[in-house]
Amino acid sequence: TSTSGKVKPPPVTRYNLNNVTITHNPLDNRENILILTPMARFYQAYWDNLLKLTYSHELITLGFILPKNKEGNTATTELQKQIAKTQQYGPEKDRFKSIIILRQDFDPPLPSQDEGERHKMQNQKIRRAAMAKARNSLLFTTLGPSTSWVLWLDADIIETPPTLIQDLAFHDKPLIAPNCFQRYYNTERKVMDERAYDFNNWQDSPTAQELASKMGYDDILLEGYADMATYRAxxxxxxxxxxxxxxxxxxxxxxxxxxxxxxxxxRDGAMFPPFAFYHLIETEGFAKMAKRLGWQAAGLPNYKVYHYNE
Amino acid sequence: TSTSGKVKPPPVTRYNLNNVTITHNPLDNRENILILTPMARFYQAYWDNLLKLTYSHELITLGFILPKNKEGNTATTELQKQIAKTQQYGPEKDRFKSIIILRQDFDPPLPSQDEGERHKMQNQKIRRAAMAKARNSLLFTTLGPSTSWVLWLDADIIETPPTLIQDLAFHDKPLIAPNCFQRYYNTERKVMDERAYDFNNWQDSPTAQELASKMGYDDILLEGYADMATYRAxxxxxxxxxxxxxxxxxxxxxxxxxxxxxxxxxRDGAMFPPFAFYHLIETEGFAKMAKRLGWQAAGLPNYKVYHYNE
Ligand SMILES: Nc1nc2c(ncn2[C@@H]2O[C@H](COP(=O)(O)OP(=O)(O)O)[C@@H](O)[C@H]2O)c(=O)[nH]1
Ligand SMILES: Nc1nc2c(ncn2[C@@H]2O[C@H](COP(=O)(O)OP(=O)(O)O)[C@@H](O)[C@H]2O)c(=O)[nH]1
Ligand SMILES: [Mn+2]
Ligand SMILES: [Mn+2]
Structure with a gap:
């Protein structure tokens, strides 16, 4: 109000006329990337790997969502400590354009975040619906008019090629996934070894289609469970x-x-369904929804990134 | 880069810790409202009505999306003229917090925007899918961490009570619609009269459910067509x-x-499906999706707003 008699400067009016490009050479075209990470635990190796990405950090916005529980509080504190270090005291080239941290309002449905507990089949539907909502919250809240690309990167991805963004964008695909592996100690061979980790990147099979067709409307197919063999590739x-x-x-x-x-x-509307969508949920449902909107997903089987090993 | 030798100030780091409230008394709690309007044509009466809303304009962000065609260009020019007038020269209390204008990249599927052509049943699916994408683009691009409420308001809504936002929010419902009417000249009675306009606010019926159950997966139910009687309320x-x-x-x-x-x-993920979702599309599909996510829609049959009459 002008009760003070002073006239406030007019509020900023921003016109975005979609001059934002999305090309296979985003760095040369100075395209903005939004890196989105749902984070239940903070891993130093994740942050260190992020810092090593060679895509111009001044074009990168980071978005995080952390659960509002004890584990989430700890992770938030650790994350904020690293952010302060990088943004305030780190070398200029390391600093990101901006960073948004969100806290998840709803309780995570599973009390424990242990790998065994997480992967129990009967727990998967509730867990993945909660994950889908977390991803949607993060996405809807952070995507802006100048964003060209969104890189989804889990908080436990601790090793990627530093050129990850450029390499994936080079393929000029609507959505593209590298192959996620995990390093482990092979007790038989007594050496460090590696194994496949992310089984949600797949090509459909007649068996999976057949299974789905016999399911109830709200039931979901899950991948990587012996008692639900899908024969997907x-x-x-x-x-x-x-x-x-x-x-x-x-x-x-x-x-x-x-x-x-x-x-x-x-922007067309593809999100992470927290409900059965063609009997798929969360990221798998997202690929299906993107396809319904005319966008075909691609994968790079030989391009590896690594998941933390608990 | 620091080739100049100068150290740039560290980029802004923003922590949003969800201290945003959503209450039935948003004005007292200073809650931010985002008014979203897909706009094919600009009506002065729409803008004038907007200016009369008594919700604090400094808490209101406006978001528009206009098609990239001749009609859209004209509307954009007219809109920008009014924005400049309000934001730069208008009384302080009229000025909005910020304004974002987006242009739709894809071509609108129908060459004509005439009411008759628009409402032809066979044109509805493509048209409403395009509208759904426009709404999603607008939503995904403008929703921010501090937004409490989104008011969807079509560009041809030319008359509402000035307390619209407060009145609707007072009900504290996840989604709530007033009743949209249209003023017209009743040639029989030779007086100005009014009639119902928006038939997309409805309660489901067994007949509609039955119709849907016999449809192909991608088919949609439409409301307000004599040859597809749904008997919805x-x-x-x-x-x-x-x-x-x-x-x-x-x-x-x-x-x-x-x-x-x-x-x-x-934020949970409810958007405007541009494809058949439970045989519903766009805003009707949105209500269904919200319901799938646990949010029940409400309506105020006696609370009227008015649509332009072409
Ligand atoms: N915000 C949020 N993030 C979570 C939650 N649970 C897991 N995450 C994060 O989401 C990502 C995927 O979860 P994770 O448990 O690693 O899945 P998995 O590796 O597929 O078993 C990781 O980055 C987790 O840190 C949660 O309840 N809320
Ligand atoms: N961005 C965009 N807006 C549109 C388009 N077509 C219509 N609109 C706007 O979307 C809203 C609903 O469209 P309208 O044709 O009025 O629908 P009806 O009143 O239900 O027949 C109005 O605000 C229109 O100005 C389009 O192709 N692109
Ligand atoms: Mn993980
Ligand atoms: Mn209209």
């Missing part, structure tokens, strides 16, 4: 040692561990 | 002269002419 198993890292395959389901998405795919 | 016909304007009814389908939505409904 899993990208996790398409890896070929020494083969071209840019070899590309079409995908029908995607995971969220690492996934580059053109912002327009989300 | 239309809010348009629930209006009672002189009755309580705050009388509330539950709804299964909603229209987009005027609709107040708690931002958390959208």
């Amino acid at each position: 899993l990208m996790a198993y398409m890896y070929e040692e020494g083969a071209d890292i840019h070899h590309e395959v079409p995908l029908d389901g995607v995971g969220g561990t690492a996934l580059l998405v053109k912002a327009d795919v989300h | 239309l809010m348009a016909y629930m209006y009672e002269e002189g009755a309580d304007i705050h009388h509330e009814v539950p709804l299964d389908g909603v229209g987009g002419t005027a609709l107040l939505v708690k931002a958390d409904v959208h």
